[in-house]
Amino acid sequence: MQKITPFLWFDNQAEQAVHFYASVFKNAKVGKVARYGEAGPGPAGSVMVATFEIEGLAFTALNGGPNFKFTPAVSFVIDCKSQAEVDYFWEKLAEGGRTDQCGWLQDRFGLSWQVTPTVLIEMLNDPDPAKSQRVMAAMMQMTKIEIPKLHEAYEAA
Structure with a gap:
């Protein structure tokens, strides 16, 4: 237990x-x-x-x-290895609920979830602050996190 x-x-x-x-x-x-x-x-x-x-x-x-009632002050993070996994959990958990910025959503019961690709955390922790800041800026424009767009921001010069 x-x-x-x-x-x-x-x-x-x-x-x-x-x-x-x-x-x-x-x-x-x-x-x-x-x-x-x-x-x-x-x-x-x-x-x-x-x-x-x-x-x-x-x-x-x-x-x-x-x-x-639930509030977003407490949430559960789902570590997703791929965009397909992000898409799956986003679709299933958001149905009947509501979506928010930066990969957050509230399900139909009001419980908050963060649907987060593993690569996002890796990019945000990059030792190059310019790369991590570009990724942060890209993420701030998203509701559901889109890994290809994160890669674009990460690789931009």
């Missing part, structure tokens, strides 16, 4: 979210589901918590009611 587990608070869509995330990520699985009993506070029989795993990381989803 991992020492720290992300615990995600949903109004009443925890089970939907768990199945959605398990369908998006190829290395994912749904775990246990605990339901509210007669003592509540949720309706008897409704999902209280559901566990799931993505890429070996365990999560817990809670149906806690409308008191708290």
Whole structure:
């Protein structure tokens, strides 16, 4: 068991979210589901918590009611090895949600994700500050990150 587990608070869509995330990520699985009993506070029989795993990381989803909402102050970064992988996660997670600048999006449940190609981080950490700044400037113009455009900026003289 991992020492720290992300615990995600949903109004009443925890089970939907768990199945959605398990369908998006190829290395994912749904775990246990605990339901509210007669003592509540949720309706008897409704999902209280559901566990799931993505890429070996365990999560817990809670149906806690409308008191708290997700904000972009906390997000999950997806390390993508190719443009095809960026495109896949961007399309799947953005459906029914909203896209933002620099590879950020909020999914249909309001959870924030950063769909980030590995090469972007490598370019931003280049020891040549002119190259990394050109890449940063290019990224700031994007919503979904486009690796060919990053390469153009990186290689520009």
